[in-house]
Amino acid sequence: MIKNFFPNKILSLNITAVNSLILLLVIVIIIGLIYSLLLSPPDYIQGDSVRIMYVHVPSSFMALGCFGFIGLASICNLIFKIRFMSLIAKSLAPIGFIFSLISIVTGSLWGKPTWGVWWVWDARLTSMVILLFFYIAYILTWKMVNNFSKANSITSIIGIVGLLNIPVIKYSVDWWNTLHQPSSITLTSAPTIHYSMLVPLMIMFFGMLIYTLIIFLMRYKTEVIKFKIEKKKN
Amino acid sequence: MLTKKVKSRIFFLSVLVILAALVIFVILRSLEENVVYFFSPTEIYNKSNITFDKKIRIGGLVKKNSVSKNNTSVNFIITDLKKEISVSYNGIVPNLFSEGKGVVAEGKLKDKKYFIADKILAKHDENYMPPEVTKALEKSNN
Numbered sequence: 062m063i064k065n066f067f068p069n070k071i072l073s074l075n076i077t078a079v080n081s082l083i084l085l086l087v088i089v090i091i092i093g094l095i096y097s098l099l100l101s102p103p104d105y106i107q108g109d110s111v112r113i114m115y116v117h118v119p120s121s122f123m124a125l126g127c128f129g130f131i132g133l134a135s136i137c138n139l140i141f142k143i144r145f146m147s148l149i150a151k152s153l154a155p156i157g158f159i160f161s162l163i164s165i166v167t168g169s170l171w172g173k174p175t176w177g178v179w180w181v182w183d184a185r186l187t188s189m190v191i192l193l194f195f196y197i198a199y200i201l202t203w204k205m206v207n208n209f210s211k212a213n214s215i216t217s218i219i220g221i222v223g224l225l226n227i228p229v230i231k232y233s234v235d236w237w238n239t240l241h242q243p244s245s246i247t248l249t250s251a252p253t254i255h256y257s258m259l260v261p262l263m264i265m266f267f268g269m270l271i272y273t274l275i276i277f278l279m280r281y282k283t284e285v286i287k288f289k290i291e292k293k294k295n
Numbered sequence: 296m297l298t299k300k301v302k303s304r305i306f307f308l309s310v311l312v313i314l315a316a317l318v319i320f321v322i323l324r325s326l327e328e329n330v331v332y333f334f335s336p337t338e339i340y341n342k343s344n345i346t347f348d349k350k351i352r353i354g355g356l357v358k359k360n361s362v363s364k365n366n367t368s369v370n371f372i373i374t375d376l377k378k379e380i381s382v383s384y385n386g387i388v389p390n391l392f393s394e395g396k397g398v399v400a401e402g403k404l405k406d407k408k409y410f411i412a413d414k415i416l417a418k419h420d421e422n423y424m425p426p427e428v429t430k431a432l433e434k435s436n437n
Contacts, residue, residue: 102425106391111423140304176416177389183332221308225316229323238331238354240399245421255424 068145068285074278082275089268097261104258113171115262119269121164121189125227127157127273128192131199132224135217147213148288150220151203152280156273158196165189176240184233185241188226195223209291333399336378339407347404353380354399354418362394373398373410384412391417 097115104111134150137143168186169179180186199219206212234243245253252259297305323330333354339345353373361372370383371394382400392398397418402411 102427104423105426105429106393106396107419107423114423136308139308140301175389175391175419177391178416181332181416184330221312222315225312225319229319237327238333238335240332240354240416240418242419242421245423253422255428257425258423 068148068288071278071282071285074282079275079279082271082278086268086271086275089264089271093261093264093268097265101258101261102255107175110171110174111258113167114258115265117164117167117171118262119266120160120167122266123269123273124157124161124164124189124192125230127153127160128195128220128223129227131157131220132227135220135224138213139217139221144213144288145285147217148284149281150216152277152284154196154200154203155280156276158193158200160269160273161189161193161196165193181240183239183241184237185230185239188230188233191226192223192230195219195226199223209288335375336373336380337375339380339404340378345404345407347406350401350403352399352401353382353404353410354397355380357392357394357396357398359394369415371398373400380408380410382410382412384415386413386415388415389417391419396420 093115098112101112101115103109131150131153134146134153138146138150165186168189172181173179199216202216202219203212206215233239234241246259254262333352334342335355336353339353355373355375358372358374358379361370363370367387368383368385369388370381373380373382382402384400384402392415397420399416399418400410400412401414401416404410
């Protein structure tokens with residue numbers, strides 16, 4: 062499995078593979094959107110604004126997940142000096158950045174009709190903004206620092222420090238009183254979302270996962286090619 | 296596979312991460328009062344250093360049958376099922392404000408039992424279900 066992410070393997074990623082993934086993505090997203098926006102019922106309190114959840118929750122998860130991988134890749138990179146790990150992390154960063162932005166914007170749009178305010182500085186929302194800043198710092202460092210090995214070590218440290226923020230985001234709703242509600246889907250107990258809403262949520266989840274995979278594979282291939290060109294130049 | 300160099304890197308990195316985690320933990324602990332978005336009535340009851348002239352937030356459930364509205368003012372009781380605080384508020388409450396549901400009020404304490412709010416937020420819980428299910432649940436409860 063991991064061998065498929067070796068730099069030479071990714072170069073054999075061809076347009077047919079990407080296109081078939083895109084076809085799958087379109088099908089899943091269309092089903093997911095029809096299900097979540099039209100077929101699923103409104104919530105008993107929130108009414109139709111519950112539909113924002115079908116975008117908000119998977120986006121937040123992807124934002125956290127991408128940074129989780131960036132953090133782990135940074136650790137492998139710093140300890141074992143595996144070069145392609147930093148390229149993997151570098152390719153994941155813009156995806157996670159966009160998803161955390163989507164998460165914050167959709168959350169804000171949901172907050173106004175539900176809570177009565179666009180924004181509050183509670184632990185969950187604040188730690189999510191901190192994640193966004195970590196993404197910005199990570200991406201900017203790759204862009205501004207021209208020396209590869211220097212940029213590599215700085216971004217790895219940003220990735221590792223940022224990784225500590227991930228459990229804080231996840232458990233902020235359990236550790237402190239927050240305006241944000243606690244998780245509805247946990248490993249330990251039954252989900253508190255009715256199945257008629259859980260199914261479309263899972264479909265959207267799957268769709269966003271495929272999207273993340275497609276963008277990641279394409280970016281990763283590009284990064285590997287760029288890296289090889291740079292190496293040839295020197 | 297684990298050369299001496301790799302081992303020392305693992306050591307330094309884990310020391311660094313543990314230190315960073317400790318620092319974050321200590322900071323969050325000392326800022327506890329600021330990290331929590333609101334206090335529950337029980338926390339207010341147990342608090343020794345209450346400031347009555349500073350704005351705070353309290354939160355809990357709106358007690359059933361406690362809401363009374365006249366003109367623009369709203370009076371209700373916030374409960375955490377152990378302790379209660381009476382709240383009075385002048386203004387429009389959010390649409391999702393209702394009895395038995397979560398609420399966060401921002402304002403000042405008059406005393407440990409009475410709170411003057413100048414902002415009311417509705418707190419949503421983690422339960423999502425269609426209206427028909429709620430009706431069915433209510434029926435089976437009665």
